[in-house]
Amino acid sequence: MSDQPDRVLVTGISGFLGGHVALQLLAQGYTVRGSLRSLERAEKVRKTLAAHGADTARLEFVPLDLLADKGWAEAMSGVRYLQHVASPFVLEMPKDKNDLIRPAVEGTRRAVSAAFTGGVERVVVTSSIAAIAYGHDDYSRTFTTADWTNPDSPKVSAYAESKLRAEREAWAVADSFGARERLATINPGAILGPLLDEDVGTSGLLVQRLLNGSIPAAPKMSFSIIDVRDVAAAQVAAMTAPTAGGKRHILADREMSLFELATALRTALPQVAGRAPRFEMPNWVVRLIGLFDPQIGSNTAELGHVRRVDGNSGRLLLARPTIPGPDAAVATARSLVDQRLVA
Structure with a gap:
């Protein structure tokens, strides 16, 4: 394959x-072939990456759909590594959980199968701590890469189940090819950090809502925070690190509550974050609001749970400390201001 x-x-x-992964790959001299559901978006992606300093002469695009077989074999032609980043992610859970699970699982199966069939040297799949630390009875311990989310728990969301089943599918496909050592998964926490364009996305939406006053008081919810630049760096490192293959890698800096996030934003950006929540909301009030706010209602099962995860595997892959969680949140907020997405 050399x-x-x-x-x-x-x-x-x-x-x-995906955009941050592409930026880091281009900066390191790789040729990047990006998949899009429609090539109509190619020029926008090219301009966005160029605006952040990328050499787009080594950037090309192919049309691929997670739910269709067409084009996957051709897309792997001449490819040495696969970064399978695409997967649906939402704050508001769909009425039919298969709207999330099916594209996540089928897309992973298509991508990983096509990669190994085409002789790709290593496959890196973006999973999540949602595939590790959810649906358990005991949250007093620290979760590791040996843990798996319990899909039978009624508290496991469609999103968490989609990440669990997709990652398991990736490992199953790798095993069927006898290629377990050629697969690595990255399991990040909640990804914050600088946006690349005006697309807020799910991660940016959380910070945007903290800034714009639409969350007047903070629900007692906590998240393991990681900066998108660290996740992208880990994804790229996992392609070539001799010890990365055949393993899962947790990326998480620290656990932060929504109230801690709001406090960090107010401290760093007082002129922007004046409407960020200044106190926490009782759980019963959150559940009541959740009846009318689907984004909050979809996450009430998270109330009161603090999920601690062991991020040493990710730090070993990076060979450096991770960017502090508060800094990642502030970077998101600054980019929202730069894109004029908050007043």
Whole structure:
């Protein structure tokens, strides 16, 4: 495989994480082939990456759909590494959980199968701590890469189940090819950090709502925070690190409550974050509001749970400390201001 060019297929290149992965790959001299559901978006992606300093002469695009077989084999032609980043992510859960689960699982199966069939050297799949630390009875311990979310728990959301089943599908496909050591998964916490364009995305939406006053008091919800630049760096490192294959890698800096996030935003950006919540909301009030606010209602099962995860595997992959969680949140807020998405 050494005669293959250093071309990397990045699925979901138009997304928040996909764009950052592409930026880091281009900066390191790789040729990037980005997948899009429609090539009509190609020029916008090209301009966005160029605006952040990318050499887009080594950027190309292919049309791919997570729910269709067409084009996957051709997309792997001449590809040395696959970064499978594409997967649906929402704050508001759909009425039919299969609207999330099916594209996540089927897309992963298509991508990983096509990669190994095409002789790709290593596959890196973006999973999540949602595939690790949800649906358990005991949250007093720290979760590790040995843990798996319990899909039978009624408290597991459609999103968490989609990440769990998609990651398991990736490992199952790798095993069927006898290629377990050629697969690595990245399991990040809640990804914050600088936006690349005016697309707020799901991660940016959370910070935007904290800034614009639409969350007057903070629900007692906590998240393991990680900066998108760290996740992208880990994704790229996992392609070539000799010890990365055959393993899961948790990316998380620290656990932060919504109230702590709001406080960090007010401290760093007082002129912007004046409407960020200044106190926490009782759980019963959150559940009541959740009856009318689907984004809050979809996440009330998270109330009161603090999920601690062991991020050492990710830090070893990065070979450096992670960007502090508060800094990641502030970076999101600054980019929202730069894109004129908050007043």
